[in-house]
Amino acid sequence: MTLLQEDKTLPLLRVMNLSKFYGKTMGCHGINFELGKGEVIGIVGESGSGKSTLLKCIAGRLSTTNGSVFFNSSYGFIDLCRTDEVLLRKIIRSETGFVTQNSVEGLRMTISAGGNIGERLMANGMRHYGQIRKIARHWLETVEIDTKRIDDLPSTFSGGMQQRLQIAANLVTDPRIILMDEPTSGLDVSVQARLIDVLRKLVASLSLSMILVTHDLAVARLLSHRLYVMKDGRIVESGLSDQILDDPREPYTQLLVSSILKP
Amino acid sequence: MDDPILNIISISKDFVFHHQEGTRIEVLDDFSMKFFPGQATILTGPSGSGKSTLLRMIYAGYRIPKGKILVRHQKTLVDMATALPSLIYDIRQHTIGYVSQFLRVLPRVSALDTVIEPLIARRMEPRKAKQRGRQILECLRIPENLWHLSATTFSGGEQQRINLARGFAAPYPILLLDEPTASLDPENRRIVMQLIQDAIQAGSCIIGIFHNKSDQKEIAGRVIDMSQILCRTAEV
Numbered sequence: 001m002t003l004l005q006e007d008k009t010l011p012l013l014r015v016m017n018l019s020k021f022y023g024k025t026m027g028c029h030g031i032n033f034e035l036g037k038g039e040v041i042g043i044v045g046e047s048g049s050g051k052s053t054l055l056k057c058i059a060g061r062l063s064t065t066n067g068s069v070f071f072n073s074s075y076g077f078i079d080l081c082r083t084d085e086v087l088l089r090k091i092i093r094s095e096t097g098f099v100t101q102n103s104v105e106g107l108r109m110t111i112s113a114g115g116n117i118g119e120r121l122m123a124n125g126m127r128h129y130g131q132i133r134k135i136a137r138h139w140l141e142t143v144e145i146d147t148k149r150i151d152d153l154p155s156t157f158s159g160g161m162q163q164r165l166q167i168a169a170n171l172v173t174d175p176r177i178i179l180m181d182e183p184t185s186g187l188d189v190s191v192q193a194r195l196i197d198v199l200r201k202l203v204a205s206l207s208l209s210m211i212l213v214t215h216d217l218a219v220a221r222l223l224s225h226r227l228y229v230m231k232d233g234r235i236v237e238s239g240l241s242d243q244i245l246d247d248p249r250e251p252y253t254q255l256l257v258s259s260i261l262k263p
Numbered sequence: 264m265d266d267p268i269l270n271i272i273s274i275s276k277d278f279v280f281h282h283q284e285g286t287r288i289e290v291l292d293d294f295s296m297k298f299f300p301g302q303a304t305i306l307t308g309p310s311g312s313g314k315s316t317l318l319r320m321i322y323a324g325y326r327i328p329k330g331k332i333l334v335r336h337q338k339t340l341v342d343m344a345t346a347l348p349s350l351i352y353d354i355r356q357h358t359i360g361y362v363s364q365f366l367r368v369l370p371r372v373s374a375l376d377t378v379i380e381p382l383i384a385r386r387m388e389p390r391k392a393k394q395r396g397r398q399i400l401e402c403l404r405i406p407e408n409l410w411h412l413s414a415t416t417f418s419g420g421e422q423q424r425i426n427l428a429r430g431f432a433a434p435y436p437i438l439l440l441d442e443p444t445a446s447l448d449p450e451n452r453r454i455v456m457q458l459i460q461d462a463i464q465a466g467s468c469i470i471g472i473f474h475n476k477s478d479q480k481e482i483a484g485r486v487i488d489m490s491q492i493l494c495r496t497a498e499v
Contacts, residue, residue, distance in 0.1 A: 036349055193370040200372075204383065222369070226348055240348055242324040249326070251281035258282065 010072050012037050012177060012209050013058070018067035018081075020053050027053035028233040031067070035177070038207035042224030042241065044217060044256065050233035051213040052101075052181050057081075058211065059098045059179050060088050071096075073176065093123045097170030101182035103162035107154045107169065113140065114150040116169045124173055139168035143198055160191030164198060171202070177209045184219050196222055217260055221245055229253045266335065268436055268468050269298035269321065274330030274344075276316055290316045294330075296487075300436065303459070303469040303484025312489040314472045315364070318439045321470070322361045323351050334358060334437070356384050360435030364442050366426035368414045375400065375410045378428045385433060399428045403454060419446045424455075431458050438462060440471035444478055456481050 011034040020027035028050035035041055043051045056062040058069050060080050069080045073095050080088060092098075100106040107116050117136040118126075126132055137147045143164035145157075154162055163183055170178055183199075184192045196219060202208055203223065214220050220227055220241065227244040229237040229252065237250040248254045276291040290313040298304060306314040319325040320343075321332055327344035334341050336358045341350060355361070360381070369377065375396050382392035400410055403424040409417070414425045423446045430438065440459070444452045459482060463469055473479050479486055 039349070190370075197369075197371040200369075225352060239326065240323065240351060243326050246319070247278075247325040249279075254281050 010077050011035060012072045014070040015058065016068045018057060018069065019065045020057050020062060021065045026233045031235060033228060035209060035211065037209055040203055040210045040212060040224045042220035042227045043211065043213045043230060044215060044220050044227055045230035046215060049230040051230050055179050055181050055211060055213045059096060060092055093120060094173045095176045097175040097178040099166045099170055099178065099180040099183050101185050103166050106166040107162060109153060109155045112151045113154055113165055116154060116165060117172050120169060120173050135172060139172050143168045160187050160195055163187065163195055180210060180212045182214055184216060199223055217245060217256065229256065265300055267297040268300050268335045270333040271296045272331040272333065274320060274327055274332060276320060276328065298468050298470060300466045300468050301463055303463050303482050305479050305482060305484050305486045306470065306472045306489055307474060307486055308489035314489050315441055318441055318470065322359055322439060358435065359437045359439065360430050361439045362426055362430035362441060362443055364445065366414060366422040368422060370413055370415050372413055373411045374405065374414050374425050377414060377425055378432055381429060381433050395432055399432050403428050404451060420448065420451065423447060424451060427455055434465060435467060437468045440469065442472050444475065
């Protein structure tokens with residue numbers, strides 16, 4: 001474990017030379033970037049380009065083959081790839097959030113919506129039932145879910161509500177960073193618009209730091225300050241979102257941008 | 264004269280279209296120009312002569328592969344070609360405003376919230392921001408019953424006025440305007456011209472694309488015909 005002094009001048013996240021191989025197959029390779037506080041980075045590219053692999057490596061959900069993920073946590077500037085399991089669990093439970101593409105993976109379908117939100121609070125030591133319920137209600141309101149549904153099972157929620165519940169369940173511990181894997185994928189456009197609106201408000205009001213993996217360039221433009229374009233497991237182009245989408249330089253990025261259908 | 268607030272030094276810009284037989288279009292070649300506070304610059308010339316490209320490069324929405332664009336930002340001189348993203352966000356929040364030709368409308372976001380977004384980003388108190396937002400929407404004659412609606416369903420002229428309201432809600436030392444009067448009726452055009460005059464009087468450096476001769480005359484700034492000074496060639 002590498003533990004340096006906590007330093008406000010350090011970025012929130014520094015990914016250095018990160019690689020992940022599944023046997024001989026490359027997931028992602030030679031990834032380097034930094035994320036500042038309050039910044040939203042979008043990772044775009046077609047299916048199989050390594051976006052989700054990269055995100056899962058950063059989240060500590062996949063072991064890396066090479067490289068480091070330094071995270072400016074309350075425990076110092078820690079390489080999450082080399083930290084011990086106990087500390088990694090603590091950090092994942094309270095300081096990072098992960099919203100999955102498939103809400104079945106991100107929620108417990110057999111416990112209530114309030115229970116899903118309260119679980120992270122309880123894992124961090126909160127025990128007062130009334131207090132947990134009050135906080136859960138607040139977060140349901142924030143993500144625009146009717147608080148009357150607090151005792152309902154997430155399995156009775158629509159896809160868009162489940163995604164918003166996942167976001168609430170992640171944000172409840174005030175994480176330093178939130179990682180999102182295709183959060184709008186599979187939702188119809190009006191539901192998608194609501195989710196994007198909720199996310200935009202949260203980014204603005206909470207100064208959220210976020211890494212957003214998406215293949216939807218319109219979503220990426222709306223939410224991200226900067227974009228990284230991935231192809232075949234590597235980053236091929238990066239820059240401010242408008243630079244990438246309005247002035248793409250690389251052949252692959254030009255292909256991606258020119259393939260968008262405009263209604 | 265004051266120091267320039269914006270100093271463009273020998274910038275060049277080309278576009279290579281890899282999927283269109285590698286066509287390369289050179290839009291700007293070794294272009295330099297200084298811009299001062301309280302000065303208006305009118306960019307004119309036919310479509311494709313590089314007017315919008317120049318505005319977008321100043322805003323760093325297009326990359327600056329060659330040359331420098333020096334911006335005076337809160338007493339420091341920043342080169343937009345090499346500035347870190349965090350500094351560019353800051354410059355866009357406080358120093359350079361940009362009104363694009365078309366509003367990027369968002370579903371579910373009200374016209375008023377769209378207009379005050381730059382103020383909220385500056386950490387202005389929401390109540391004050393809304394007050395300013397209402398004032399500018401009123402000035403631009405957007406009916407009050409539309410303020411709480413998303414601009415997605417607005418007409419072209421209304422959307423453009425929301426866009427302008429957003430640009431003029433907060434004062435910017437440098438304001439870039441891409442055909443601000445293109446889709447406006449005469450009365451709204453007059454209001455926008457007045458907002459531009461007021462901004463110049465207040466010391467803003469205005470750089471705008473205006474095709475209309477009477478607009479150019481009214482603003483009375485220096486006129487740069489981009490087709491005369493820029494080299495534009497296409498090669499395959």
